[in-house]
Structures are given as C-alpha cells and as structure tokens.
Amino acid sequence: MIWTIIGIIILLWILGVLFEIAGGLVHLLLVVALVVFIINMIRGRGRS
Incomplete structure (x- = not known):
C-alpha cells in the first residue's frame, strides 16, 4: 500500500x-x- 502511494506521489x-x-x-x-x-522503515526494523 505504501509503495502505491509513493508511486502516485512521484508521478x-x-x-x-x-x-x-x-x-x-x-x-x-x-x-x-x-x-x-x-x-515506516524505522518502525519496521524496530519490531523485528
């Protein structure tokens, strides 16, 4: 989902x-x- 949002904003x-x-x-x-x-990247790494 986040990749879709990032892609749309870059476009x-x-x-x-x-x-x-x-x-x-x-x-x-x-x-x-x-x-x-x-x-999101920082939080994702912290949970692992």
Missing part, C-alpha cells in the same frame, strides 16, 4: 515539474511521502 511530482502544475504543493507532498516512508 504527480514528475507531472508537476514537467507542466508546472501546483508547483510548491507537489514538492510538499513528495517531502511528506518521503518522511512517512522513512518513519
């Missing part, structure tokens, strides 16, 4: 860069997705 980021759609918002979403991914 939106690429479209935003190419067509300059909602410039700052797309970059903000990408940063949020990256932070969530890192948090």
Whole structure:
C-alpha cells in the first residue's frame, strides 16, 4: 500500500515539474511521502 502511494506521489511530482502544475504543493507532498516512508522503515526494523 505504501509503495502505491509513493508511486502516485512521484508521478504527480514528475507531472508537476514537467507542466508546472501546483508547483510548491507537489514538492510538499513528495517531502511528506518521503518522511512517512522513512518513519515506516524505522518502525519496521524496530519490531523485528
């Protein structure tokens, strides 16, 4: 599920860069997705 969300956000980021759609918002979403991914990786390792 997380990979699907990350893929969609990266796709939106690429479209935003190419067509300059909602410039700052797309970059903000990408940063949020990256932070969530890192948090999930850290929590996943801590449980093992």
